[in-house]
Amino acid sequence: MTVWLEVEGKKRRVELLPVEFDGGTERAVECVVDGSAITANACMLQPGVMSLVIEGRQYRCVLDGNGVIIGGRRFAFEREDPRSLQGRRSAGGGATGPRAVKAPMPGRVVRVLVKAGDEVAEQQGVVVIEAMKMQNELKSPKAGRVARVAIAVGDAVGAGDVLAMVE
Incomplete structure (x- = not known):
């Protein structure tokens, strides 16, 4: 699935690649952001709160309306999905x-x-x-x-x- 995100005024193309879910609470997520491949280990802590591990660094992400708070900093974003x-x-x-x-x-x-x-x-x-x-x-x-x-x-x-x- 491909979506466009406008983050901090910059439009980014995000391709979410299909992954197998083993039924646990944690899974590997593969995506391509503006042509660069990224693999993240994602774990949903509670609704709207996720733990991500990307390249060995852990991030706590909290959804906040049209933004996400990561490491105490809020990033505003808008999602453009042509199917919606x-x-x-x-x-x-x-x-x-x-x-x-x-x-x-x-x-x-x-x-x-x-x-x-x-x-x-x-x-x-x-x-x-x-x-x-x-x-x-x-x-x-x-x-x-x-x-x-x-x-x-x-x-x-x-x-x-x-x-x-x-x-």
Whole structure:
């Protein structure tokens, strides 16, 4: 699974690699952060509190709203997951300016419901993608004019790919 985290104003790509869980309280977690592989030994101490051992150093991590406290220092972060409903609704910023219609997950374009120059209403269908044998209609994030359609029927799309822009 790949997520984007904005930590202290810097956007980072984090790939969480699948690991086998042996049923105990501790497990090795492998991830790639901005292209650098990291292995951590993670142990959940209680809900919202985790012990991490990375390269022989131990860290106590306490989740705090949209941040985490590590070694007495708070790091603010925001998670951008293209699969999440919140991420789809807020992708592209506020109500003014161009807004992107993004793929929530990898799939294939089944139908394109608009073309460049079309006027659309907020939550009007723009494109239909098929993922995991289910069809998902992606809707316009705002009322406006379709500035660009970046895909065609039959195209393969990845999670987070921009499919169309609405101005």
